[in-house]
Amino acid sequence: MPQWSWPDAQKMREAARRPGMPGWQSGLIEHLADAEEWVGKTCSPLMRAIDDLIDRLREWLNENRKAIALALLALIALALLAALAWLLREVHAVTWARTRLDYLRLVAFGTGAPGTAGAAQYYAAMERLFALRESPRRPTANTREFLAEATEFRPHLLPQAAELTWLFERARYGDTPPGAEERRWLRDLYRALFRELG
CATH class of the missing domain: 1.10.287 (Helix Hairpins)
Known part of the structure; x- marks a missing residue:
């Protein structure tokens, strides 16, 4: 036609x-x-x-065919890296890895810092566990507010989280730093929380 x-x-x-x-x-x-x-x-x-x-x-x-091909490959690589970074942030990969390292350092090897710094390490590790399960700590929240928000939909974790928070507050604001007994107690509480949230 x-x-x-x-x-x-x-x-x-x-x-x-x-x-x-x-x-x-x-x-x-x-x-x-x-x-x-x-x-x-x-x-x-x-x-x-x-x-x-x-x-x-x-x-x-x-x-300039070769230079253009290399530039396009570089752009594709940058796009893939950006997508990977976004994906890792979405699936909390960094937080997940940190919780595993926390467990190894604080529970498996027991190499946390002594005294008040050690209690702060256990408390920060607990915060990361809750962040991994979509309950991150607000920057303006104090320890009690965070405890209430984090355990609102997980009431079965309230006893362990409350005890760990209490030990952290006692170490931070008290007169004497936590001793070996308190550190064992912190380790056991964190281990129990890790089994539930990790």
């Missing part, structure tokens, strides 16, 4: 001169032919400039 295309000015004029063509129609076709010629003359420098630009762009692309 032949494709139809817009007739050029010469074909329009030939059509306008057909015998039996009404004068108004013939005049209209002549005006269309004049307009088509004017558009062609006016736009031809622009079309040549666009064609030249496209040719130069093709030459540049052919000359």
